[in-house]
Amino acid sequence: MQSGNPYITFSHVTKTFGAFKALDDVSLQIPRGAFVTLLGPSGCGKTTLLRLLSGFSEPDAGEIFVDGHSVNNLPPYRRGTPLVFQDYALFPHMTLYENISYGLRIKGMRKQDIDRRVAEMLELFNLRGMELRFPKQLSGGQQQRVAIARALVLEKEVLLLDEPLSNLDAKLRVDVRNELRQIQKKLGITVIYVTHDQDEALSMSDLIAVMQAGKIRQAGTPWQIYFRPDNRFVADFVGTVNLIDAVVVSTEKGTITVDWNGQKLIFHHAAADLRIGQAVELMVRPECFSIHPIHENVSPDSEDLTGEVTFFSFLGRFIRYFVRVHEKTLIIDDSNPGLDGAIEGRVKVSIDRDKVHILGEKELRTS
Ligand SMILES: Nc1ncnc2c1ncn2[C@@H]1O[C@H](COP(=O)(O)OP(=O)(O)OP(=O)(O)O)[C@@H](O)[C@H]1O
Numbered sequence: 001m002q003s004g005n006p007y008i009t010f011s012h013v014t015k016t017f018g019a020f021k022a023l024d025d026v027s028l029q030i031p032r033g034a035f036v037t038l039l040g041p042s043g044c045g046k047t048t049l050l051r052l053l054s055g056f057s058e059p060d061a062g063e064i065f066v067d068g069h070s071v072n073n074l075p076p077y078r079r080g081t082p083l084v085f086q087d088y089a090l091f092p093h094m095t096l097y098e099n100i101s102y103g104l105r106i107k108g109m110r111k112q113d114i115d116r117r118v119a120e121m122l123e124l125f126n127l128r129g130m131e132l133r134f135p136k137q138l139s140g141g142q143q144q145r146v147a148i149a150r151a152l153v154l155e156k157e158v159l160l161l162d163e164p165l166s167n168l169d170a171k172l173r174v175d176v177r178n179e180l181r182q183i184q185k186k187l188g189i190t191v192i193y194v195t196h197d198q199d200e201a202l203s204m205s206d207l208i209a210v211m212q213a214g215k216i217r218q219a220g221t222p223w224q225i226y227f228r229p230d231n232r233f234v235a236d237f238v239g240t241v242n243l244i245d246a247v248v249v250s251t252e253k254g255t256i257t258v259d260w261n262g263q264k265l266i267f268h269h270a271a272a273d274l275r276i277g278q279a280v281e282l283m284v285r286p287e288c289f290s291i292h293p294i295h296e297n298v299s300p301d302s303e304d305l306t307g308e309v310t311f312f313s314f315l316g317r318f319i320r321y322f323v324r325v326h327e328k329t330l331i332i333d334d335s336n337p338g339l340d341g342a343i344e345g346r347v348k349v350s351i352d353r354d355k356v357h358i359l360g361e362k363e364l365r366t367s
């Protein structure tokens with residue numbers, strides 16, 4: 001991924017369908033060679049944004065730039081931004097070989113070069129031996145891989161993929177997404193990838209743009225999105241999260257003390273935008289807690305959080321606990337379960353204080 005000028009820029013892009021705003025003043029900058037994911041719930045405008053970039057639809061307002069040039073009003077074939085559609089749109093009357101080689105044949109490439117490039121794609125996507133099959137003779141997952149191969153074989157600098165792995169089973173999905181990421185890095189192409197799968201977004205992306213109802217709610221690295229979400233929507237949409245209502249009671253250099261139901265908690269925080277008496281939400285991921293059994297003859301310190309395990313589920317590599325603390329049920333993951341079973345009864349709960357994120361008024365208002 002190179003720094004410098006953005007390669008693709010959406011500048012204040014708005015798209016309406018009748019009275020409905022599918023995209024509302026969307027701005028996003030994408031560096032050359034980046035793997036960027038548009039992540040958001042169904043209907044938030046992900047496909048619409050890709051269609052505008054690839055030229056299948058025009059914005060009502062705003063401008064789109066590729067490599068410094070406005071592409072508004074350019075037809076799709078002059079944009080160099082091939083789109084692999086959500087429903088993959090293979091040519092039904094063409095074989096797998098003919099589908100993948102279609103773009104190269106149009107360009108007039110020599111047969112032996114076409115054969116070589118198609119063979120590379122078949123190898124890459126585990127499709128060897130299926131060259132003569134028609135799309136209806138392929139499984140959904142195979143068709144999806146053909147659709148990606150058909151776009152990738154063109155060796156454009158940009159590839160737009162709209163939920164390209166949705167028809168693969170879980171294991172194949174992980175394999176193909178890792179392969180895709182490696183291919184993207186090797187070729188240095190810029191990929192914009194649409195998904196509503198948060199694991200996929202976190203594991204593949206250089207940059208994630210989280211969308212909701214036609215707006216980008218936050219664009220950032222997977223780390224920023226996961227640990228430092230800008231608002232409650234992003235916090236809640238990406239991963240599992242505990243949101244705890246608290247009030248600021250004091251701020252000092254680098255630390256902040258908050259009150260949660262009469263209990264004081266101290267965190268490291270550059271508290272520039274927080275003032276005493278202000279309501280905040282503490283955002284804590286399940287893996288940022290740890291729990292310890294309380295034995296009958298030990299009374300916990302007043303500074304410790306204590307609670308009661310109400311339920312747990314054993315998931316092999318971790319145990320997910322539901323622990324009642326101050327009349328709230330916290331979700332707590334223990335990533336190193338012991339051989340003897342789960343912890344039950346009364347427990348002490350500790351927080352990895354560096355990983356607590358505090359959402360102040362501004363973020364709550366815009367949630
Ligand atoms: N041609 C159209 N006419 C009217 N409304 C449309 C049209 N295309 C999209 N929409 C609406 O715009 C909104 C955004 O649609 P879009 O296809 O971009 O969503 P999406 O984020 O890709 O969702 P999904 O994850 O379900 O694919 C939706 O509410 C959709 O119904």
Ligand SMILES: [Mg+2]
Nearest residue numbers: 046047086162
């Ligand atoms: Mg879509």
